[in-house]
Amino acid sequence: MTATALPAPRSGVEATRPATAGRAPRSENRAGWLFATPFLALYLAFLIGPVVIGLVISLFNTTTVRAGVGSWVGLSNYADVLTNADFWASMWHSALFTLLTTPILVLLPLLFAVLVSRMSRNQWFFRLAFFAPYVVPSAAVCLIFAFMYTPETGLITNAFGWFGLTAPDFFGSTSGAWFAVVLLTVWWTFGFNFILYTAALQEISEEVYEAATLDGAGPWQQIRMITIPLLRPTIGLVLILQVLSSLKVFDQIYILLTGGPNYTTRPVIQYIFDTGFSAYRGGYAAAATMVYFVVLVVVSVAWFLVRRRSNSADA
Amino acid sequence: MSTVVAAPAAGTESSGTRRPRRGGEQDASGKLFNRLAATCVTLFALIWLVPFLWALITSLRPNEEIAANPTTPWSDDWNLDAYSYAWNSSPLGWWYVNSFVISTLTVVFTVVVCSMAAFALVNLDFRGKYVVFGLVLAGLMVPVEALVLPQFLEFRTLGLLGTYWAVILPSVALPVALLVFHSFIRAIPVALIEAARLDGAGWWRIYSQIAMPLSRPAISAVAILTFITSWNAFLWPLLVLTQTKSQTIPVGLSSLVGGSAIQYAETMASAVLGILPLLAVFLVLQRQIAQGVANTGIK
Numbered sequence: 001m002t003a004t005a006l007p008a009p010r011s012g013v014e015a016t017r018p019a020t021a022g023r024a025p026r027s028e029n030r031a032g033w034l035f036a037t038p039f040l041a042l043y044l045a046f047l048i049g050p051v052v053i054g055l056v057i058s059l060f061n062t063t064t065v066r067a068g069v070g071s072w073v074g075l076s077n078y079a080d081v082l083t084n085a086d087f088w089a090s091m092w093h094s095a096l097f098t099l100l101t102t103p104i105l106v107l108l109p110l111l112f113a114v115l116v117s118r119m120s121r122n123q124w125f126f127r128l129a130f131f132a133p134y135v136v137p138s139a140a141v142c143l144i145f146a147f148m149y150t151p152e153t154g155l156i157t158n159a160f161g162w163f164g165l166t167a168p169d170f171f172g173s174t175s176g177a178w179f180a181v182v183l184l185t186v187w188w189t190f191g192f193n194f195i196l197y198t199a200a201l202q203e204i205s206e207e208v209y210e211a212a213t214l215d216g217a218g219p220w221q222q223i224r225m226i227t228i229p230l231l232r233p234t235i236g237l238v239l240i241l242q243v244l245s246s247l248k249v250f251d252q253i254y255i256l257l258t259g260g261p262n263y264t265t266r267p268v269i270q271y272i273f274d275t276g277f278s279a280y281r282g283g284y285a286a287a288a289t290m291v292y293f294v295v296l297v298v299v300s301v302a303w304f305l306v307r308r309r310s311n312s313a314d315a
Numbered sequence: 316m317s318t319v320v321a322a323p324a325a326g327t328e329s330s331g332t333r334r335p336r337r338g339g340e341q342d343a344s345g346k347l348f349n350r351l352a353a354t355c356v357t358l359f360a361l362i363w364l365v366p367f368l369w370a371l372i373t374s375l376r377p378n379e380e381i382a383a384n385p386t387t388p389w390s391d392d393w394n395l396d397a398y399s400y401a402w403n404s405s406p407l408g409w410w411y412v413n414s415f416v417i418s419t420l421t422v423v424f425t426v427v428v429c430s431m432a433a434f435a436l437v438n439l440d441f442r443g444k445y446v447v448f449g450l451v452l453a454g455l456m457v458p459v460e461a462l463v464l465p466q467f468l469e470f471r472t473l474g475l476l477g478t479y480w481a482v483i484l485p486s487v488a489l490p491v492a493l494l495v496f497h498s499f500i501r502a503i504p505v506a507l508i509e510a511a512r513l514d515g516a517g518w519w520r521i522y523s524q525i526a527m528p529l530s531r532p533a534i535s536a537v538a539i540l541t542f543i544t545s546w547n548a549f550l551w552p553l554l555v556l557t558q559t560k561s562q563t564i565p566v567g568l569s570s571l572v573g574g575s576a577i578q579y580a581e582t583m584a585s586a587v588l589g590i591l592p593l594l595a596v597f598l599v600l601q602r603q604i605a606q607g608v609a610n611t612g613i614k
Contacts, residue, residue, distance in 0.1 A: 031518040032441025039432035040447065042488035046466065047457055054465035064464075067472070112359065115352040127605055128598075129360035132367070135593045135604075137547045139568035143586040144370045146572055147579060153385035155369055187366065192608065199609030219348045248460045251549045255569045269461065269550065276464045277554070285464050293461050300456040 054286045054293070062282035070283065077287035086263070087288055090271035091295075097253070097267060098246035100182050105242050109190055110235065113197035114227055118219065127198070131191030138188075138251035145184045146256060156183075174264040177257050181265065184252055189245075193238050200234040201227070240303045247296060268292050367590075374398065374583035381579045397580035398588070404581070407588055409560045410567040415592075417482050417552075417563060418545040424487045425541045426534055433496035434522045438508055454490035460550065467554055481555040482563075486545060492537045499533035500526050536607035539600060546593055564589050 058077050060069040081087050109130075116126045133141070148155040149170040160167035168176030204227065212222050250269040253259060259266030259274075266274075272292070276285030369388075373381060374397050376390040401407065435441065436448055459466075466485060467476075475481045503526060511521050527534070549565045556562050568589045571582055597604060 028439050028518075029441045032435045032439035032444065035431045035435035035439065035518070035522070036441070036447055038428045039488050039493065040450075042428065042484065043450065043454060043490075046469075046485040047454055047459060047488060049469055050459075050462040050465040051457065053469055054462060057465060057468065062468075064468070112356055115356045118349060119353055119356075124601065126356065126360050127601060129363045131601075131605065132594060132597060133363070135543055135547075135597045136590050137565035137568065137593070138549050139565040139572065140586045140589040141366075142572050143568060143582055143589075144366050147373065147583060148366065148369060150385075153382075155365075155386055158386045187363065190363075195605050195608045198605070219345050219352075244458070248458060250460070251565075255549075255572050269463075272461075272464055273550075277467075282464065282468065289461060289464050293458065296458040296461055297456055300458075304456065 054289050057283055058287040058290050060283050064276055064280040064282040077283050080284060081287045081291055090266050090268045093265055094247055094267040097249050098243055101185050101246050102242050104186055105193055106239050109193035110197055113194050113201055114223055117201040130194045133188050134191040139255055141188050142255040149180050172261055177265050181252050181256060196238055200231055204230050370583045370586050374580055374587050376580060378580050397584035401581045401584040406560050410562055410564045413561060414546055414563040417479055418542050421483050421486055421545040422538045422541045425489055425492055426538055428487050429489060429492040430496045433493050433500055434526050436497060437500045451490045451493055463550060463554060476555050482552050495533050495537055499530040503529050535603055539604050539607045
């Protein structure tokens with residue numbers, strides 16, 4: 001699922017809670033570890049574990065069909081990955097998907113959340129209409145959209161005709177395929193960002209708007225001078241969540257297009273999937289995993305540092 | 316992207332969307348602005364409902380009629396045949412059961428495990444506490460979805476492939492969930508906990524009878540979001556659950572995409588059946604779900 005990534009580091013103040021005076025008594029020390037152990041064990045086994053395993057396996061010519069790691073090959077898997085045109089093509093597809101979806105999914109929900117927040121009634125209706133798609137499994141979304149994209153008979157294909165346009169070939173051409181998958185993604189994940197914005201909008205005090213109205217500010221001025229500046233942190237948050245989840249795209253492209261036509265939309269995760277599970281090149285796919293992993297971590301760390309700086313600038 | 320579809324306006328005419336909540340007394344141009352905005356947003360929302368309605372309508376029409384008039388939203392012969400066919404032709408019942416068991420167990424484990432750790436990090440002074448906290452923060456940046464390959468090899472070595480555990484275990488230790496609990500438990504007055512200590516309550520009692528009841532909003536936020544995420548997970552269950560009968564709803568349904576081109580109604584009926592459980596949950600818990608997203612996603 002694209003937008004499911006809920007992560008959002010809360011502001012970095014937690015760690016500074018002053019320790020309750022003096023040394024911890026032994027019983028408290030033991031209790032602390034007992035409470036934290038289930039989490040720590042699962043965390044180390046299934047979050048840190050795969051990172052270490054991936055790192056190790058990327059140095060061997062492991063195959064996915066047999067147990068065992070195979071023989072040591074040093075960094076040659078990395079050399080292969082980094083010089084492989086298919087790998088870079090799939091990296092580009094994930095990046096392109098991010099470039100295509102992020103602006104729409106950051107700005108459009110913002111616009112609609114702002115407009116909806118100005119209405120007095122029926123907000124539940126908009127929440128329902130926009131957010132409901134988010135709870136639909138990717139496969140069901142793809143079933144419905146595949147049907148609507150059907151050449152000649154599909155609803156969306158026909159909708160182009162109503163405006164005097166010709167629908168692109170959604171499954172046969174690369175640009176048509178991108179259009180199909182981006183439209184589907186916007187429909188599917190729009191609501192998540194919409195809700196984030198809506199929640200932030202509710203925190204803006206009514207009095208600010210009343211004061212602005214008394215000063216003669218029109219609705220557009222209010223939105224531009226009050227709402228948008230106050231929403232800036234939320235826009236930043238939505239932006240990074242969107243970038244991270246778009247970079248991890250897999251479901252829609254795999255189910256709707258299997259990365260086609262002719263692998264021209266195949267994202268990195270599917271590349272890893274294909275080389276690791278269909279071609280059984282475990283070591284090679286692990287090297288690709290690690291390269292991709294580093295890219296994602298760099299993006300999150302960069303965001304974290306930017307946030308830290310802007311937080312301390314505010315304080 | 317606004318080229319979507321001209322909505323065949325559904326009956327839900329939302330009257331009363333026109334009164335501006337913000338701004339009180341408005342001049343003429345302000346009123347016009349709000350009216351225009353309301354119309355635009357309402358239209359957009361109606362378009363958003365089209366895929367749902369379209370799937371539903373199609374699933375209720377006979378196939379011959381769909382083939383003859385693919386874009387007519389009306390039928391002379393509404394029927395439920397496609398549903399019984401869809402139910403009988405694929406192990407949908409099993410998929411429901413699997414999805415339900417996996418999601419429920421994931422929720423229970425996530426809530427218990429993450430809240431316990433959060434409680435320890437807030438209220439208990441133990442050696443290495445700050446290292447643990449640092450690990451959790453670092454964990455926020457680990458993109459688990461990218462690690463399916465090494466994870467798969469790990470579970471094969473453990474011999475857990477094809478079991479529910481393979482799906483449940485990796486998603487339990489969720490750093491975001493821990494942080495949500497952490498911020499709630501931290502808001503509980505220290506005096507309350509110290510009073511309980513003086514009365515001789517053990518840590519487990521304080522956790523289960525004071526901290527947990529007071530973090531009910533956190534529990535519901537984490538539970539709801541974990542349930543949705545787990546129910547809709549695709550890639551990992553696709554890899555580890557290979558038997559048709561052991562699959563979850565999303566994985567099972569995905570095998571129907573690109574299938575028979577003429578069984579429109581059956582395909583849409585399966586899609587509707589796949590949507591139904593979570594949509595029902597959503598309709599009942601709309602407010603809480605929105606709140607949950609806001610609580611976990613923001614700040």
